[in-house]
Amino acid sequence: MPTVSIGPKVSGENAAGVDPVRIRFWGVRGSIPTPGPQTVRFGGNTSCVEVRADGQIIILDAGSGLRPLGTALSEEFRGRPLELSILITHTHWDHIQGFPFFAPAYQTQNRIRVLGFEEARRGLQDALAGQMEAPYFPVALAEMPGSITFEELHGDSAAIGSVRLSACRSNHPGNCHGYRLDTSAGSICYIPDHEASGDDTGLKTADAARLMKNADVVILDAQYTAEEYCGHAGWGHSSIDDAIHVARNARAKRLYMFHHDPAHDDAFLDRMLQRARQIAMGSGMTVESAREGESVTLAAKA
Numbered sequence: 186m187p188t189v190s191i192g193p194k195v196s197g198e199n200a201a202g203v204d205p206v207r208i209r210f211w212g213v214r215g216s217i218p219t220p221g222p223q224t225v226r227f228g229g230n231t232s233c234v235e236v237r238a239d240g241q242i243i244i245l246d247a248g249s250g251l252r253p254l255g256t257a258l259s260e261e262f263r264g265r266p267l268e269l270s271i272l273i274t275h276t277h278w279d280h281i282q283g284f285p286f287f288a289p290a291y292q293t294q295n296r297i298r299v300l301g302f303e304e305a306r307r308g309l310q311d312a313l314a315g316q317m318e319a320p321y322f323p324v325a326l327a328e329m330p331g332s333i334t335f336e337e338l339h340g341d342s343a344a345i346g347s348v349r350l351s352a353c354r355s356n357h358p359g360n361c362h363g364y365r366l367d368t369s370a371g372s373i374c375y376i377p378d379h380e381a382s383g384d385d386t387g388l389k390t391a392d393a394a395r396l397m398k399n400a401d402v403v404i405l406d407a408q409y410t411a412e413e414y415c416g417h418a419g420w421g422h423s424s425i426d427d428a429i430h431v432a433r434n435a436r437a438k439r440l441y442m443f444h445h446d447p448a449h450d451d452a453f454l455d456r457m458l459q460r461a462r463q464i465a466m467g468s469g470m471t472v473e474s475a476r477e478g479e480s481v482t483l484a485a486k487a
């Protein structure tokens with residue numbers, strides 16, 4: 186799978202012994218997993234992004250991409266204790282459905298910290314436990330052998346080790362948030378579900394724009410073409426035109442279009458990326474379409 190390096194070439198460690206920061210896409214699809222020959226290149230798993238930064242393993246959302254990530258982590262650690270944090274943007278299915286299949290949660294030596302915001306009518310833990318209740322799943326969340334803790338966030342900032350975490354509400358049904366991670370090698374902003382226009386008050390749009398400000402990497406909802414968006418206004422997702430507009434105004438350096446529509450096959454996503462690059466031309470911002478399996482490396486700052 187392709188690996189993209191941003192910044193000067195890195196050879197694993199810089200002089201200060203700090204590792205580069207690595208981002209890896211494990212699920213890039215919105216709404217529902219879409220396996221099959223038409224989605225092989227971009228991938229069919231739902232939202233899940235792994236970030237390795239400053240000694241931390243941080244997972245952004247627990248969509249179906251969390252299952253292969255869990256398998257990879259188990260193979261990498263081979264019984265050694267694993268500590269990681271999972272940040273949940275909101276508890277729509279496509280952002281939590283991988284959790285019951287996350288292998289590290291079934292190993293007693295592992296410590297898993299789940300962070301996110303309270304849902305409108307139930308707490309974060311309750312919402313995740315709900316999808317594992319009978320008759321939907323055979324194992325209750327409380328029966329998972331790993332040490333799993335839930336932390337509800339209340340303010341707009343927190344810390345994961347030395348990584349600074351910032352959050353803001355995004356324009357999406359329910360209590361949905363976007364996150365920004367400020368690491369030693371740069372900043373990563375993740376706003377997978379966000380309708381950049383159609384925000385009556387303009388407040389959430391302004392907050393999201395602030396969160397993206399000067400970010401090195403922005404992973405942003407760009408589910409629809411402009412034509413499709415006309416029929417989906419108010420659904421909580423952005424057109425590629427709006428996504429590029431907000432990311433460019435925020436002076437983001439690199440935009441990854443994310444939360445691909447289940448109806449969009451590889452050929453369609455190719456055309457969307459082509460169109461997006463035309464729209465962004467002259468902005469100085471690099472535009473990519475997130476692909477499952479792709480890694481992005483932020484060079485460690487000397």
Ligand SMILES: [Zn+2]
Nearest residue numbers: 215216279378
């Ligand atoms: Zn979603």
Ligand SMILES: [Zn+2]
Nearest residue numbers: 275277357378
């Ligand atoms: Zn959603």
